[in-house]
Amino acid sequence: MKSRHSKWLSLVFIFILATQSLVTGTAFAADEISKLVLNKNELALQVGDTANLTATAIFVSGSTENATVKTDWNSGSTDVASVYAGVVTAKKEGKAVITATYMGKTVIVNVDVSKKVKSLTKDKQSLALRLNATDQVKITAFYDDGTSEDVTSKADYTVDTSSIVTVTNGLVKGQNPGSATITIKYMNQSLTLPVDVEVVRRIDAVKSSISLLLNGTEPIVLNATYPDGTNADVSAKAVWTTDKPNVADVINGSVKGYGVGTANLTATYGTKSTTVKVDVDSTLKLTLDQPNVLMKKNAIKDLKLEATYIDSATPVNFTDRAEWASSDEDIVQVTKGKLTAISIGEATIYAKYGDKVVTANVDVEVPRRLVVSTDLLSMQVGQVLPALTLTATYADGTSDNTIADSATWSVDNDAVAFVSKGLVKAYKSGEATVTAKYGGKTTTTKVEVDIPTTIKASKKAVNLQKGGSDKVTLTAYFKDNRELDVTSLAEWTTSSKDIAEARGGEITGVSTGTATITGKYGTRTTSIQVSVGVLKSLTVSQEKLVMKKGDSVTLTAEAIYTDDTKNSNAAADVIWTSSNLKVATVDGGKVKAIASGETTLSAQLDSKTVTISVTVDMASDLSANVANLVFDLNETRSIVLTATDASGAARTVTNEAEWKSSSSTIALVSKGVVTPVSRGKATITATYGGKSVTIPVEIGVIQTLVADKSFIVTKSGDQVQVKLTATLADGSTKDVTETATWKVMSYKLGTVTDGLFTATGSGKTTITGSFGGKMVAIPVEIDSLKYLKTDVVKIELQEGKTAKIEALATYTDGSEEDVTKPALWTSSNIMIADVKDGIIRATGKGTARITVTYSNMRTTVQVTVTK
Known part of the structure; x- marks a missing residue:
């Protein structure tokens, strides 16, 4: 079954x-598979790296499947590279074969594992080449296992500007003038190498200015100075530009004048540029007959402008032909050389003809000095003194003492005194300051109302028995030689009510001891020392102490008074002092030794004083093993200190001494070990046994700090790079542009980061670069105008008609710009002519002045309106 x-x-x-x-x-x-495909057939990894392999099954039917997880992955050398679910992990240097099997299909991947590159180094930090010259750079790789290898021929090289340099297996060749950066890569590391080709230190024109006749020519020599100190004429090789090609230009190393005027020729070679000014058949000079003008308010004066040509020594009157302008028309106005003083102040008058401008300084009643008749008034309450006299001295040496009524008077404490047109009235006791202002100048007078210069007591010291009393009077002395008994008016206080009291100058002894009576009147005080039970003698238990650091001794004191009172525990009442608290301190008679040295203790009670000499761990000589220290950051130095006692025995006291650095921000010191904090100079001081030793220290001191630009002229929105180079104490140089501290004096005009200045506004400012205690300041001008003009200076319109005027700004670099829209347009009389964005509209018969202002410059257009 x-x-x-x-x-x-x-x-x-x-x-x-x-x-x-x-x-x-x-x-x-x-679904019979046709083939198995991997995303990679070869892998190059460094030790510790991983890589992902994916497997895709392609079937006979044309369908595909991501079989990465289902694929059977195996490594032929698991000690070199292991694999799990397609993830390959590099184990050690060598080669391995990865096998991927899926549905009977097999694909292999060859894996090459190299050592892990920790860092790359180059044997040259930068290169400076001449044209067509070469230089070899060596690249070394350092691996994680501590080995290194020359990888110069294995590394990859890229150049940001291949037209300047080329590089093959580290061999760098200069192709064209300029600067470029080579990027060097090997495995996962990279380096950069800055290269300068035919970069000159400076280029200089032999002549910085040239004068030519119309169509005249003149050869120009341009010297280039290379870093190695050699020179060469590069006038024909340089790139020349002109700001006015219709005036002058450079062709084949020669300057030629094409039209009358002034042009700036700029030569550029490599990274350096220089400018040559060319004058073509223009006026030699413009002169004003009065460069400095002194005027009274509402006065009128005439200026005369003369022009002198190169080909003629006889000046020509150009007063009516020039363009005239005032820096401040609220102070001075000018029309064809005629000046009108409007208000007190200073202004500059500009006369322009062609491209030349001359100026005259105008002073309208501006005092150079303002003096008040007295700088101190001593007054009594309710008193009114004669008015203060105010004298203004002008630039021409004249003076005026009748301006008190025109000046502005003020007082900082009107509860004490009042002032009006120099007249001062005292209200109450106290102090105040009277200020007078006129023409931008200021002067002050101090007012004291019933303020004594000093107060004095009839007695400086009072000796009483218990229950006794004495009378003291208090007298106040004033600057006007007045004396006043203020005994009953003063405020009386005592330092101890238990010992002595004072009322209205009457001092009463309460109990045995000492106290201080203070009398106060106004802001002045005086003191009277009071002794109740007069001290006959004071004795201290010891006259001399010899101690070691850390020891303590308690002294006792005995006081005997004239009334036979004896206080054997007077130590608590005695005033104890030490002449050197660093050596020993004393409190209530208890003496504590702090450090080696000598001091004197004083025990004072009333008029008696007893002194006690104290010595703590004294040495007869102290010496260091070095006289000075010179080293750099990231290093330390040790100082050994030796003390010799009176018997001649020497011992090392480095750890016991007191160490100090004159600047903890530069160097720190602890038990003789000096640690640098920052670059600079400091002094290390060691103190022991009453002796001191000083050791000068110098840490990475910067000798000089230099910027590659001394002046910057730019426009709003533009950027300018400044390079900062520091020279160290050993003479080496270092680019500190990125590590320096940069600042812009006016944040509204621009910003600066790592030396890169970005202009954001118009005006003048200064940028500073600071490093290692040195600072470099570079003036900056942004959108600085040379002059401002309109296409017409006079215009006639019929009432109701309009006209358009254009404003043209010329910058200091010679560039021009139509500023009609951004400029500010104003009219002196909108009932005659109104203006907006350069469009003038005639509103009524008469004459008006249109003013256009842009970048702190202004010019005017005269408008005549007829019916």
């Missing part, structure tokens, strides 16, 4: 297997 049952089960099992085989065979026939 059992045998038949087993046979039946076997048949069922065979049936199931046959059925599964039939089904499986059908599936393989329907």
Whole structure:
């Protein structure tokens, strides 16, 4: 029976297997794999790196499947590279073969594992080449296992400007003048190498200015100075530009004048530029007959302008032909040389003809000095003194003492005094300052109302017995030689009510002891020393102490008074002092030794004083093993200190001495070890046994700090890079542009970061770069105008008509810009002519002056309106 049952089960099992085989065979026939594809066939890894491999199955039917997880992954060298679910991990340097198998298809991946690169180095930090010259750079790789390798031929090189330099296996060649940066890459590390080709230190024109006749020519010599000190004429090689090609230009190293005027020729060679000014058949000079003019308010004066030509020594009157302008028309106005003084102040008058401008300084009643008749008034309450006299002295030496009524008077404390046109009245006791202002000048007078210069007591010291009393009077002395008994008016106080009291100058002894009585009147005080029970003698338990650092001794004191009172515990009442608290301190008679040295203790009670000499760990000589220290940051130095006692025995006291640095921001010192903090100079002081030794220290001191630009002229929105170079104490130089501290004096005009200045406004400012205690200041001009003019200076319009005027700004670099829209337009009389954005509208008959202002310069247009 059992045998038949087993046979039946076997048949069922065979049936199931046959059925599964039939089904499986059908599936393989329907989805037969065509091939297995991996995303990579080769891998290059460093030790510790990982990489992901993916496997894609492509079937005969054309369908695909991501079979990464289902694939069987194996590594032929698991100690070199292991693999799990397609993730390859590099173990050690060597080669391995990864096998991927899925549905009978197998694909291999070759894996090359190299050592991990920790860092790259180059044997040259920068290169300076001449044209067509070459230089070899060596690149070294340092691996994690501590080994290194020359990888110069293995590294990849890229150049940001291939027209300037080329590089092959580290061999750099200069192609054209300029600067470029080479990026060097190997494995996961990279370096940069700055290269300068034919970069000159400076270029200089032999002549910075040239005068030519119309159509005249003149050769020009341009000297280039290279870093090695050699020179060469590069006038023909340089790139020349001109701001006015219709006036002058450079062709083949010669300057030629094409038209009358002044032009600026700029030569650029490599990264350096220089400018040559060329004058072509223009006026030699303009002169004003009065460069400095003194005027009274509402006065009128005439200026005369003369022009002198190169070909004629006889000046020509150009007063009516020039363009005239005032820096402040609220102070002085000018029309064809005629000056009109409007108000007190200073202004500059500009006369322009062609491209030349001359100026005259105008002073309208501006005092050079303002003096008040007295700088101190001593007054009594309710007193009124004669008015103060105010004298103004002008630039021509004349003076005026009648300006008190025109000046502005003020007082800082009107509760004490009042002032009007120099007249001062005293209200109450106190102090005040009277100020007078006129023409921009200021002068002051101090006022004291019932303020004594001093107060004095009839007695400086009072000795009383317990219950006794004495009378003291108090006298106040004033600057006007007045004396006043203020005993009853003064405020009386005592330092101890238990010992002595004072009322209205009457001093009463309460109990034995000492106290200080103070009398106060106004802002002055005086003191009277009071002794109750007069001291006959004071004795201290010891006259001399010899101590060691850290020891303490308690002294006792005994006081005997004339009334036979004896105080054997007077130490608490005695005033104890030490002449040198660094050596020993004393409090209530307890003496504590602090450090080696000598001091004198004083015990004072009333008029008696007892002194005690104290010595602590004294030495007869102290010396250091070095006289000075010179080193750089990231280093330390040690100083050994030796003390010699009176017997001649010497011992090392480095750890016991007191060490100090004159500047903890430069160097720190602890037990003789000097640690640098920053660059600079400091002094290390060691003190022991009453002796001191000083050692000068110099840490990475910067000798000089130089910027590559001494002056910047730019426009709003532009950027200018400044390079900062520091020369160290050993003569080496260092580019500190990015580590220096940069500042702009006016944040409204621009910003500076790592030497890169960005102009954001118009005006003048200064940028500073600071490093190692040195600072370089560079003046900056932004949108600085040379002059401002309009296309017309006079115009006639009929009422109701309009006209358009254009404003042209010329900058100091010679560029020009139409500023009609951004300029400010104003009219002296809008009832005659109104203006907006250069468009003038005639509103009524008469004459008006249109003023256009831009970047702190202004010019005017005269408008005549007729019916």
